Structure formats: structure tokens, C-alpha cells
Amino acid sequence: MSQIFAHRGASGLYPENTMKAFKEAEKTGCDGIELDVQRTKDGHLVVIHDETVNRTTNGTGMVGSLTLKQIRALDASYNKKKWFTHNKVPTLEEVLEWLQGNSLLCNIELKNDKVAYEGMEEDVLQKVAGYNLDHRIIYSSFNHQSIIRLRELDENATIAxxxxxxxxxxxxxxxxxxxxxxxxxxxxxxxxxxxxCQRMNIPVRLYTLNDQGKLIKWMQAGLQGIITDFPDRAMKIRDSLET
Known part of the structure; x- marks a missing residue:
């Protein structure tokens, strides 16, 4: 049956790419989380989707032009026209440390298709290796040259x-x-x-599947992985199909 990945955490209900969203996703029993990585002005890897902080925080500016201290001072509590409170932009290290305490898979999307963060592939691989989580990480990117670079750097990495x-x-x-x-x-x-793809042993994961009918359709079709804003909803549907 299809694996369920929480898209930017349980982002349908909680502020995306925050520890709150990741921890709430874990509670659903889903198989993994998906997150996005950008790099700060002073070289730190932070978990945020956009190239700017404008949409998801109370700040403004390019991620790559702000220091980690500046980004960590922001409140990353925006969620679908609603504001929560007291959520920080996590560092990749913070998420990796948390992952050591559970068994979730993690899809790290390198957001280097619009901003060329030179050497990001090496940085991400080194961070993951430092936490011994290589076997639970999937690396993905819209930048297909970055995917090729990841393979050059690590022949055993799972890349998409x-x-x-x-x-x-x-x-x-x-x-x-x-x-x-x-x-x-x-x-x-x-x-x-x-x-x-599956006949060639290439798993397919689809984003962002939230609609109940589409979730059922693709699960019944044998889709390997679902990336969804609502992991609780997807898990309930999967459980119903398995009974």
C-alpha cells in the first residue's frame, strides 16, 4: 500500500515546515515527512519553502540575504490565511536531531532551482551523514543537475x-x-x-494529493508514495482500504 508523506509536515492544519507541523504529522502514524531546504547568508541550512521569508513569516527579504540569527528571530506561524504563534524557522540540523528519536522517513527537497546555492548538495549530504540518517532520507529537487550532482557525490543516496x-x-x-x-x-x-516506471523498479510519488477521491484512486492504482498536506486524512483512507 502507498506510503504517506506529510507535505511540509501536516501543513494543511499547521504552519508549514515548522517543528509543530512535523510533530503533528508524526502523531498521524504516517510514513514520513517532506521538507524544503534553503541556505542563509551565513551558510546555514534552514527549512523553508520560499526563496523569501515574506509569505510564511512576519518578516521580509530573501533567505539568502538574511543571517540565521535574523531568520530565527522571525515568527514562522502563517498557515493558509491564518496565523498561529511562536513557531520558528527550523534549521535542518534541528529536524535531523528530532528524526533520531523516531522512525520516520524524510524527503529533503533542495530548493536550488531558482537560487543557485553553490555546494548545497555537499552541505546537505554532510549534515545527514552527521546524524547517521542516510538510510531514511530521500533527496529531491526541481533542479535536475542537482540530482545528478547528488548521485556523483553519493552512489548510495536515494534521489528523485x-x-x-x-x-x-x-x-x-x-x-x-x-x-x-x-x-x-x-x-x-x-x-x-x-x-x-514501476516495471523498471522506479517508485513514483505524487504531490500534492489532498482530495479524497484522488487519494483513493491512486492508492487503488498502486501508487508507491503520496505527498499530502493532510496525512491524517490519507492515513484514514489507507486504513479503510486495507480492511
Whole structure:
């Protein structure tokens, strides 16, 4: 049955990419979390989706132009037009340390497709290795050259290019990047394309599947991984299909 990954944590209900969202996702019993990594002006890896802090915090500015101290001073409590309180932008190290206390998988998306964070691949791999979590990490990126670079640096890493445009052949994309899996927007995937990948032992994970009907459809089709804002909803559907 499909593995369930909490997209930026349980981001449907809690502020995305915060420890609160990750801890609430763990409570659902899901298989893993998905998060995004940018790099600060002073070289720290922080967990935030956008290249700026404008949307998800009470601050403004490019992540790459702010220091870790400046970013940690912000409140990262925005969630779908609602504000919570007292949530910080986590460092990657903070999340990795927390992961040592559970058994969750973690999909780290390198957000280096719009801002070229030179050497980000080395930085992320080194951080993960420092916590001995290599076997539980999936690396993904829209920057397919970054995926190739990850493979060059670590032949054993689990890597997955991301795409969202129609007309892409996912099997060929996986082959051209030496990837272990494919991550695609659910709108551009078909059961036939998915099955072609799976015949080549290439798992397919789709984002961002939130609708009940679509969740059921893809679970019944044999999708390997679901990336969702609502892991509690996906888990209930999976449990119902297994009974």
C-alpha cells in the first residue's frame, strides 16, 4: 500500500515546515515527512519553502540575504490565511536531531532551482551523514543537475527529480538522472506512466494529493508514495482500504 508523506509536515492544519507541523504529522502514524531546504547568508541550512521569508513569516527579504540569527528571530506561524504563534524557522540540523528519536522517513527537497546555492548538495549530504540518517532520507529537487550532482557525490543516496510539466517521460527522466524514484505533480501523471516506471523498479510519488477521491484512486492504482498536506486524512483512507 502507498506510503504517506506529510507535505511540509501536516501543513494543511499547521504552519508549514515548522517543528509543530512535523510533530503533528508524526502523531498521524504516517510514513514520513517532506521538507524544503534553503541556505542563509551565513551558510546555514534552514527549512523553508520560499526563496523569501515574506509569505510564511512576519518578516521580509530573501533567505539568502538574511543571517540565521535574523531568520530565527522571525515568527514562522502563517498557515493558509491564518496565523498561529511562536513557531520558528527550523534549521535542518534541528529536524535531523528530532528524526533520531523516531522512525520516520524524510524527503529533503533542495530548493536550488531558482537560487543557485553553490555546494548545497555537499552541505546537505554532510549534515545527514552527521546524524547517521542516510538510510531514511530521500533527496529531491526541481533542479535536475542537482540530482545528478547528488548521485556523483553519493552512489548510495536515494534521489528523485521533481517535475510538474506535461509531456515529460518519467522513466527517461529517472534514467537520465540515475534516480531511484520520480516525484511528480499528480496532474501530469497517468496510471500508464506510473506503471511504466514501476516495471523498471522506479517508485513514483505524487504531490500534492489532498482530495479524497484522488487519494483513493491512486492508492487503488498502486501508487508507491503520496505527498499530502493532510496525512491524517490519507492515513484514514489507507486504513479503510486495507480492511
Amino acid at each position: 527529480p521533481i517535475y510538474s510539466k506535461k509531456g515529460v517521460n518519467p522513466s527517461l527522466l529517472a534514467a537520465s538522472t540515475s534516480a531511484n524514484a520520480i516525484h511528480a505533480n499528480y496532474r501530469v501523471m497517468t496510471p500508464a506512466l506510473m506503471n511504466a
